[in-house]
Amino acid sequence: MCFCSRGIVNKDSSYITSISLLNNSTIAGIEGFLTKHCRFLTVFIDDVKYFFTIFKEFLNIIRLMSYYISLQKIIDFRKNLHRFPELSGSERDTQKRIMKFLDNLNPDEFILNIGGYGLAYIYDSGKQGPVLLFRTDVDALPIQESNSIEYISEVDHVAHLCGHDGHIAILCGFANIVNESRPDKGKLVLLFQPAEETGKGAKSVINDSKFHKIKPDISIALHNLPGFKLNTVYSRDLAFASASTGFILKLKGLSSHAAYPENGNNPDRCIAELIERYNTISSEIKFDDFVLITIIHIKLGEVAFGTCPGEAILMLTIRSYLNTDMIILKQNLESITEQICNSHSIKFSYEYTEDFPASINDNQCVKILRTVCGENNIEYVDLEAPFRWSEDFGHFSQISKSLLFGIGSGIEHPQLHNENYDFPDEIIQTGINVFNGIYKKYLQNNE
Numbered sequence: 120m121c122f123c124s125r126g127i128v129n130k131d132s133s134y135i136t137s138i139s140l141l142n143n144s145t146i147a148g149i150e151g152f153l154t155k156h157c158r159f160l161t162v163f164i165d166d167v168k169y170f171f172t173i174f175k176e177f178l179n180i181i182r183l184m185s186y187y188i189s190l191q192k193i194i195d196f197r198k199n200l201h202r203f204p205e206l207s208g209s210e211r212d213t214q215k216r217i218m219k220f221l222d223n224l225n226p227d228e229f230i231l232n233i234g235g236y237g238l239a240y241i242y243d244s245g246k247q248g249p250v251l252l253f254r255t256d257v258d259a260l261p262i263q264e265s266n267s268i269e270y271i272s273e274v275d276h277v278a279h280l281c282g283h284d285g286h287i288a289i290l291c292g293f294a295n296i297v298n299e300s301r302p303d304k305g306k307l308v309l310l311f312q313p314a315e316e317t318g319k320g321a322k323s324v325i326n327d328s329k330f331h332k333i334k335p336d337i338s339i340a341l342h343n344l345p346g347f348k349l350n351t352v353y354s355r356d357l358a359f360a361s362a363s364t365g366f367i368l369k370l371k372g373l374s375s376h377a378a379y380p381e382n383g384n385n386p387d388r389c390i391a392e393l394i395e396r397y398n399t400i401s402s403e404i405k406f407d408d409f410v411l412i413t414i415i416h417i418k419l420g421e422v423a424f425g426t427c428p429g430e431a432i433l434m435l436t437i438r439s440y441l442n443t444d445m446i447i448l449k450q451n452l453e454s455i456t457e458q459i460c461n462s463h464s465i466k467f468s469y470e471y472t473e474d475f476p477a478s479i480n481d482n483q484c485v486k487i488l489r490t491v492c493g494e495n496n497i498e499y500v501d502l503e504a505p506f507r508w509s510e511d512f513g514h515f516s517q518i519s520k521s522l523l524f525g526i527g528s529g530i531e532h533p534q535l536h537n538e539n540y541d542f543p544d545e546i547i548q549t550g551i552n553v554f555n556g557i558y559k560k561y562l563q564n565n566e
């Protein structure tokens with residue numbers, strides 16, 4: 120008798136039992152997985168002394184099969200989420216899908232509709248210890264997907280092109296582990312956060328009265344990173360992702376006949392001067408670290424050839440590695456705007472939108488991340504500089520210690536928000552392992 124990937128077989132090759140409960144594609148998948156990942160076992164038990172060895176290996180194969188099947192289940196779930204993406208603030212069905220996928224969980228507390236269509240599963244040991252919060256984003260983007268995959272988005276001009284479908288899958292995989300291995304101390308919160316892309320979700324979760332009793336000591340999140348080595352983990356001490364905010368400036372002069380511009384006050388020269396000065400702020404003012412102003416939109420008057428315009432709108436995105444520099448940047452932006460508009464006798468008003476604070480890592484958390492990666496044979500790299508992009512996870516940095524890290528999606532992988540981007544399923548297990556490793560360090564006794 121021997122074990123093979125199709126079941127237990129007699130010496131004459133007739134089956135004693137087969138893995139008949141599984142369909143053919145699952146069996147083919149398991150075969151591929153076993154051939155690739157585990158020593159293939161062919162042991163004859165002519166002698167009873169081998170029985171226990173064989174039994175142990177058989178259990179191992181069963182364990183690997185169940186691991187493979189549950190990972191496959193998570194990947195299938197990710198693809199299903201990809202098929203039905205929802206925009207920031209409208210994640211109603213995504214919420215339902217997550218709840219359905221996790222209906223086997225038995226948390227000590229469950230919070231529905233936190234900060235919009237958010238969800239929180241809470242495991243409370245009832246003992247002293249830190250409150251650890253793991254957060255995933257759940258929203259998609261208003262972009263038409265151009266992939267040729269069988270699970271392509273079925274929603275016009277909406278797609279999961281930032282990989283939040285994959286981030287959800289990772290947190291769900293981790294949730295299933297936690298459910299079987301609850302915290303020995305402290306409290307664990309699994310948060311599915313809506314509306315990350317607009318920068319509103321984290322804030323509305325934190326401001327939700329249901330969140331007040333959670334009070335995390337440490338908040339943790341990840342993002343996949345195209346252009347970086349597949350399955351390598353990246354992070355750094357202090358700033359990980361930049362602070363950024365949108366600046367909307369409305370200008371009001373006086374319209375006139377296009378033939379007599381001198382009878383009005385066209386804001387065109389005011390705009391030209393503003394742009395000139397905005398572009399030199401970073402070199403004129405002393406900042407502690409990198410700052411950037413990007414002009415993203417200008418509208419002057421209307422398409423009316425007989426009219427010299429009297430109104431304009433100018434929009435910028437401003438960024439900084441440090442929250443302190445963001446304050447200085449805003450002050451300078453406002454004073455320069457006031458000074459130039461006044462010199463052109465142009466009335467003005469402004470507002471900020473899509474406010475993302477910088478995501479600042481706690482150095483002790485980064486140290487634990489490095490240890491966890493080492494223990495799990497996952498390559499870890501310290502980033503030289505923070506990312507210029509922002510994450511609304513920065514709001515969690517302001518209310519607790521926090522850790523944001525990236526997992527490489529592959530050097531050649533299409534970039535986030537590209538129309539041909541798709542989350543790489545190969546990094547799901549790495550994400551689960553890192554989350555689980557950090558969790559065990561903080562909330563389990565044997566670590």
Ligand SMILES: [Zn+2]
Binds near residue numbers: 316536
């Ligand atoms: Zn994004």
Ligand SMILES: [Zn+2]
Binds near residue numbers: 283
């Ligand atoms: Zn994202």
